[in-house]
Amino acid sequence: xxxxxxxxxxxxxxxxxxxxxxxxxxxxxxxxxxxxxxxxxxxxxxxxxxxxxxxxxxxxxxxxxxxxxxxxxxxxxxxxxxxxxxxxxxxxxxxxxxxxxxxxxxxxxxxxxxxxxxxxxxxxxxxxxxxxxxxxxxxxxxxxxxxxxxxxxxxxxxxxxxxxxxxxxxxxxxxxxxxxxxxxxxxxxxxxxxxxxxxxxxxxxxxxxxxxxxxxxxxxxxxxxxxxxxxxxxxxxxxxxxxxxxxxxxxxxxxxxxxxxxxxxxxxxxxxxxxxxxxxxxxxxxxxxxxxxxxxxxxxxxxxxxxxxxxxxxxxxxxxxxxxxxxxxxxxxxxxxxxxxxxxxxxxxxxxxxxxxxxxxxxxxxxxxxxxxxxxxxxxxxxxxxxxxxxxxxxxxxxxxxxxxxxxxxxxxxxxxxxxxxxxxxxxxxxxxxxxxxxxxxxxxxxxxxxxxxxxxxxxxxxxxxxxxxxxxxxxxxxxxxxxxxxxxxxxxxxxxxxxxxxxxxxxxxxxxxxxxxxxxxxxxxxxxxxxxxxxxxxxxxxxxxxxx
Amino acid sequence: xxxxxxxxxxxxxxxxxxxxxxxxxxxxxxxxxxxxxxxxxxxxxxxxxxxxxxxxxxxxxxxxxxxxxxxxxxxxxxxxxxxxxxxxxxxxxxxxxxxxxxxxxxxxxxxxxxxxxxxxxxxxxxxxxxxxxxxxxxxxxxxxxxxxxxxxxxxxxxxxxxxxxxxxxxxxxxxxxxxxxxxxxxxxxxxxxxxxxxxxxxxxxxxxxxxxxxxxxxxxxxxxxxxxxxxxxxxxxxxxxxxxxxxxxxxxxxxxxxxxxxxxxxxxxxxxxxxxxxxxxxxxxxxxxxxxxxxxxxxxxxxxxxxxxxxxxxxxxxxxxxxxxxxxxx
Numbered sequence: 001x002x003x004x005x006x007x008x009x010x011x012x013x014x015x016x017x018x019x020x021x022x023x024x025x026x027x028x029x030x031x032x033x034x035x036x037x038x039x040x041x042x043x044x045x046x047x048x049x050x051x052x053x054x055x056x057x058x059x060x061x062x063x064x065x066x067x068x069x070x071x072x073x074x075x076x077x078x079x080x081x082x083x084x085x086x087x088x089x090x091x092x093x094x095x096x097x098x099x100x101x102x103x104x105x106x107x108x109x110x111x112x113x114x115x116x117x118x119x120x121x122x123x124x125x126x127x128x129x130x131x132x133x134x135x136x137x138x139x140x141x142x143x144x145x146x147x148x149x150x151x152x153x154x155x156x157x158x159x160x161x162x163x164x165x166x167x168x169x170x171x172x173x174x175x176x177x178x179x180x181x182x183x184x185x186x187x188x189x190x191x192x193x194x195x196x197x198x199x200x201x202x203x204x205x206x207x208x209x210x211x212x213x214x215x216x217x218x219x220x221x222x223x224x225x226x227x228x229x230x231x232x233x234x235x236x237x238x239x240x241x242x243x244x245x246x247x248x249x250x251x252x253x254x255x256x257x258x259x260x261x262x263x264x265x266x267x268x269x270x271x272x273x274x275x276x277x278x279x280x281x282x283x284x285x286x287x288x289x290x291x292x293x294x295x296x297x298x299x300x301x302x303x304x305x306x307x308x309x310x311x312x313x314x315x316x317x318x319x320x321x322x323x324x325x326x327x328x329x330x331x332x333x334x335x336x337x338x339x340x341x342x343x344x345x346x347x348x349x350x351x352x353x354x355x356x357x358x359x360x361x362x363x364x365x366x367x368x369x370x371x372x373x374x375x376x377x378x379x380x381x382x383x384x385x386x387x388x389x390x391x392x393x394x395x396x397x398x399x400x401x402x403x404x405x406x407x408x409x410x411x412x413x414x415x416x417x418x419x420x421x422x423x424x425x426x427x428x429x430x431x432x433x434x435x436x437x438x439x440x441x442x443x444x445x446x447x448x449x450x451x452x453x454x455x456x457x458x459x460x461x462x463x464x465x466x467x468x469x470x471x472x473x474x475x476x477x478x479x480x481x482x483x484x485x486x487x488x489x490x491x492x493x494x495x496x497x498x499x500x501x502x503x504x505x506x507x508x509x510x511x512x513x514x515x516x517x518x519x520x521x522x523x524x525x526x527x528x529x530x531x532x533x534x535x536x537x538x539x540x541x542x543x544x545x546x547x548x549x
Numbered sequence: 550x551x552x553x554x555x556x557x558x559x560x561x562x563x564x565x566x567x568x569x570x571x572x573x574x575x576x577x578x579x580x581x582x583x584x585x586x587x588x589x590x591x592x593x594x595x596x597x598x599x600x601x602x603x604x605x606x607x608x609x610x611x612x613x614x615x616x617x618x619x620x621x622x623x624x625x626x627x628x629x630x631x632x633x634x635x636x637x638x639x640x641x642x643x644x645x646x647x648x649x650x651x652x653x654x655x656x657x658x659x660x661x662x663x664x665x666x667x668x669x670x671x672x673x674x675x676x677x678x679x680x681x682x683x684x685x686x687x688x689x690x691x692x693x694x695x696x697x698x699x700x701x702x703x704x705x706x707x708x709x710x711x712x713x714x715x716x717x718x719x720x721x722x723x724x725x726x727x728x729x730x731x732x733x734x735x736x737x738x739x740x741x742x743x744x745x746x747x748x749x750x751x752x753x754x755x756x757x758x759x760x761x762x763x764x765x766x767x768x769x770x771x772x773x774x775x776x777x778x779x780x781x782x783x784x785x786x787x788x789x790x791x792x793x794x795x796x797x798x799x800x801x802x803x804x805x806x807x808x809x810x811x812x813x814x815x816x817x818x819x820x821x822x823x824x825x826x827x828x829x830x831x832x833x834x835x836x837x838x839x840x841x842x843x844x845x846x847x848x849x850x851x852x853x854x855x856x857x858x859x860x861x862x863x864x865x866x867x868x869x870x871x872x873x874x875x876x877x878x879x
Binding site: 054057059061062086087088089090091092095096098103104105106107108109117121152153155156 | 772781782789794873
């Protein structure tokens with residue numbers, strides 16, 4: 001091992017347990033990392049990238065085990081090393097930044113106490129020293145009130161700030177290596193930028209080596225010196241970032257790069273005087289006594305897709321809840337085909353209910369785990385259309401064909417026997433079962449990998465063309481908007497800031513907030529983040545920019 | 550802190566409401582007991598006239614609703630009434646009428662019960678927590694299995710059986726402790742503790758399993774949480790992971806089980822009291838039921854219900870306090 005090399009993984013094999021048998025999920029991976037270098041690890045979920053990332057710390061989650069190979073960190077084989085030796089390295093020389101900072105900070109302790117735990121327990125600094133150092137790190141990571149924020153509990157701090165506090169915590173012992181496991185996946189685009197910029201700065205300042213795990217190619221392009229692509233526990237290829245982006249050699253990598261090219265053809269403009277399928281007029285809605293929607297109005301026309309975009313907390317999902325009648329608005333009205341709907345879903349007729357259906361973000365939790373696919377889709381068929389017995393079964397099979405799943409193979413399965421993308425297809429079939437004219441898609445692709453997500457988007461597009469459906473497409477992902485939307489509604493803080501056709505929305509001049517959202521979407525160009533930061537100025541990125549509006 | 554005190558007041562109000570409902574249930578149930586004090590005290594050969602006379606003296610001839618509200622009004626004034634049996638005794642012997650009040654009857658007995666419960670809790674709670682934490686730390690090890698088997702067999706055995714086993718080993722074969730717990734006023738604390746130790750140990754065996762298993766389960770439940778994984782990836786020792794990172798988040802269910810067991814220690818220890826002849830409230834309660842001494846029975850029931858409600862209220866408040874989201878709102 002040369003002096004510069006920090007981590008050397010050879011023939012790493014990991015097994016996972018399912019139903020009492022061990023199956024191999026990582027099939028002999030080699031990985032090299034020099035001091036101060038950032039390696040991007042990308043792949044779909046199930047590719048084994050997180051598992052490899054944890055194995056680089058000599059760690060395997062419950063239900064997994066390292067079954068072969070070596071993980072040599074600075075001369076110590078972490079696979080063979082006794083637990084105490086590993087513990088002395090973890091946190092001190094190898095640190096970890098998890099996907100969800102909100103879940104990975106202990107809710108029972110103040111942030112600074114969790115920050116100082118590592119340095120104090122590893123004997124690197126005493127508590128007071130580490131506290132001061134923590135505040136300094138918070139300041140470098142551009143957290144607001146760096147002297148005070150650490151004394152809050154995790155639930156008192158926003159997600160983007162927590163993610164930066166977690167990066168500070170990983171830095172607390174000045175490790176040689178940090179594993180970043182999808183650190184920005186759960187964040188809004190505007191927040192993501194700020195976290196990305198902070199992470200990159202601090203990694204450069206301390207010359208820390210890092211393994212950056214993500215499924216977002218554009219993000220990895222900003223962060224990594226080299227990229228390694230994984231697929232189902234195997235390495236597909238590895239190259240330095242620019243080479244990988246400009247000239248990938250493997251077909252799989254090319255297909256990953258190609259995802260972003262999906263875009264629907266333009267539809268003709270809406271005819272003058274057409275009655276919208278669903279029309280929101282001056283909707284104001286509240287949870288309890290706090291208004292969360294303020295005078296929201298927009299129309300959705302037959303056969304078109306209206307993308308409602310905005311960050312979390314902007315009121316997108318609340319608008320959907322008003323349309324479905326789950327949250328009767330405090331003022332305003334919702335019209336279907338020009339006729340006002342009763343605000344409360346309990347007062348709506350079965351026919352009115354049938355016309356508005358929903359597809360949810362988390363297919364996992366939206367499907368009853370104990371019902372078979374046939375029952376899940378069959379229930380709305382029976383409830384709304386009154387079909388029973390053989391007729392019901394025939395209709396369910398027809399629906400399964402529509403969502404491109406072989407009926408005989410799937411009708412008797414349970415949701416747990418399906419993949420994430422297949423579950424989402426079942427969600428679509430269930431919505432279609434009512435034969436609605438209007439479907440609300442609430443972040444339906446945000447929990448899916450890019451390839452699978454694209455499949456879902458194509459399916460939705462095809463169904464729209466065949467059945468003349470109208471979609472309200474709630475998303476925070478502007479790439480999805482570009483792919484599927486006809487009209488766009490931009491929301492912020494419970495109000496509509498801008499709306500119009502997709503083409504106009506993506507063409508300047510924009511409302512400043514739309515501009516911020518658009519420019520915050522990472523691009524595949526490795527210089528994108530640098531250019532953007534230069535353009536915006538250091539103090540004017542992400543959250544800070546939102547705050548100034 | 551406003552939110553917290555509101556929750557506490559709300560719970561307190563609900564507790565009082567429950568107590569009121571329970572008082573109706575107690576009164577109805579006690580009145581549904583076959584026979585009454587007059588019949589029980591006079592025996593089978595009682596003449597109807599004598600029975601009627603006693604009933605009139607005690608107010609038993611009044612309609613139940615009237616009697617209930619009379620009782621309720623008295624209780625609200627802090628007067629739990631007069632023991633029928635003691636009143637009878639006093640009227641025969643002419644001794645001090647003060648002694649006949651239910652309060653005077655129950656007071657010392659209740660203090661004894663609280664003492665026993667206190668000693669038991671002082672042993673059982675730390676032991677169960679420690680065992681639970683160790684069982685979680687060394688889960689699925691031999692220690693975990695032995696601890697589980699031992700506590701489960703002790704909770705599954707009848708209390709009197711455990712009591713006699715302890716007497717056999719600690720009083721008869723190895724005369725370390727007295728097998729009788731005849732406590733009296735003016736006893737020194739040391740002697741009192743010595744006499745209380747055997748029943749306390751018996752009760753410890755009864756309540757430990759529940760608390761230990763809940764501690765173990767609540768901690769293990771959290772071990773899959775991302776923040777536990779984070780603590781391990783920070784290189785923290787297994788013991789520190791459990792005590793500092795898991796335990797504070799597992800407190801709510803543990804506190805609730807401890808409260809439930811403490812309530813049992815106050816209200817459910819009749820058998821153990823009988824075996825060790827320990828003068829607690831349980832024995833008094835059973836004796837009073839036997840002779841239909843209604844004021845005492847009702848007062849005991851009310852104290853039991855009050856203890857349950859109060860301990861659960863305390864558990865609720867402590868669980869809330871153990872949650873930083875409620876202690877430190879946004």
